[in-house]
Amino acid sequence: MGKLGSNPVIDLGSFSLKAGFAGESQPVVEFTCEQFPWPVKRGEIVDWNRLEELLSRVWAELRVVPEEEDVITFVEYPQHPEPAECNQTEREILKSLMFDKFKARKVTFVPAPLTSLLSEGKSTGVVVDVGHGVTRVCPIINYMVQHQATFYLKVGGRDVTNELCKLLHATNPRRLFAAHVREIKERLSFTSVKPETELVSHTRCLQRENVLPSGGIVKMGRERGLCTEVLLNPQADRPDRSCLSELIKRAISSCEAEARSELCQNIVLCGGASQAMNFNYRLLSELIKINTARVVRVLCPVARHYAAWYGASNIMFFTPEHSSPKTLCQIPCQT
DSSP states (O other): OOOTTOSEEEEEOSSEEEEEETTOSSOSEEEETTTSOOSEETTEEOOHHHHHHHHHHHHHHHTOOGGGSSOEEEEEOOOSSOHHHHHHHHHHHHHHIIIIISOOSOEEEEEHHHHHHHTTTOSSEEEEEEOSSOEEEEEEETTEEOGGGOEEESOOHHHHHHHHHHHHHHHOOSOOOHHHHHHHHHHHOBOOSSHHHHSSSOOGGGOEEEEOTTSOEEEESTHHHHTTHHHHOGGGTOTTSOOHHHHHHHHHHTSOGGGHHHHHTOEEEESGGGGSBTHHHHHHHHHHHHOTTSOOOEEOOTTGGGHHHHHHHHHHHHOSSOOSTTHHHHOOOBO
16 A cells, blocks of 8 residues: 555646645646647647656646656556557556656556546446547446547547537527637536437427627527537548447447346446536436446446546555556556
C-alpha cells in the first residue's frame, strides 16, 4: 500500500487533464482545453511541445518534483486502428519526455477501460467511454482488455456542442460563442428515450430560455434533445458510421461465447459526454431491442467524468510497486 500525497496519477484526454495522487478519491487539479492550447485531439497526442508545457504546469500545481516521486502513472487510452502498436509508439515518446526532460524515476501506464471498470468493482464488462472527441467501446474479461474487440467512433461531446451550436444558429439570430453553447448543453440538453415521437415538433414542455452573460436570451425547444442524437445515432449525418448500440453488440460478439452473457450484464458508462440526462436509459432500450436473447444492464458510476482517474488512483495506492503484470489480479500495467 502506498502513502497519501505521493505518486502522481495523470489522466490526459481530448478535453481535460486530471491530476492528483494515488489513493485520493478525486483529482487535485484539472485543466481543460478551454484554458490552454491543447496537445490532444480526438484521443491522440498531436503536439508534444504543448504537452511538455502542460505537464510543467501540473507539477507546479501539485507541488511535486518528478525525480523525487517513486512512480508517476499515466492513464492510457486505446487507439484506432491498431491499439497495441499506436499506444506503444505514443508510450515510448511520453516515457522519453518523462525520463529525459523531467528526470522521473519510474513511469507506469494503466489502461483507461480497465481502471473505469474497476471503479465499479467489476472484473468483466464492457466499458463505453463517451469522451470529448472519441467514443470507445472496450470489452474486458477477467481484468484483461480485449483489444481485438475494441471499437471506437470519432464522435463525442465536442460534436454535441457543434450540433447544438448549428441548431441554435438556425433559430436564434444572436451570435453565440462555443463556450456559451457548451454551458447551455451541460445544463439543458437531454437524451430522448423515444426520439421518433418526442422530438418531431417543438412541444411546450421542451421549451427553455437561457440568459447569456451579455443579458441576451436564447430560446430552445427540441434542440435540447436533437443535439445528443449525434452520440447514439451518428448515421443521421454519416451513413458510414455505426450507431453506438450496434457497436457495443459487435464488440461483445467479437469476444468468447462463454463471456458474452456477463459482458451484457456489465456495460459500464463513463466519460463526461455520457452524463446527458436519460442517456443511459436510451442506450439500454436500444441494446434490449437488438439483444433479445440476453439480460442487459447499463451501469453508471457516480462520478463518470472521473471514473478512469479514480480507478487508476486506487490501483496505484494499493499496489504501488507493480513488480509484475500479475500484481492485483493480473492487471497489465506497462512500465
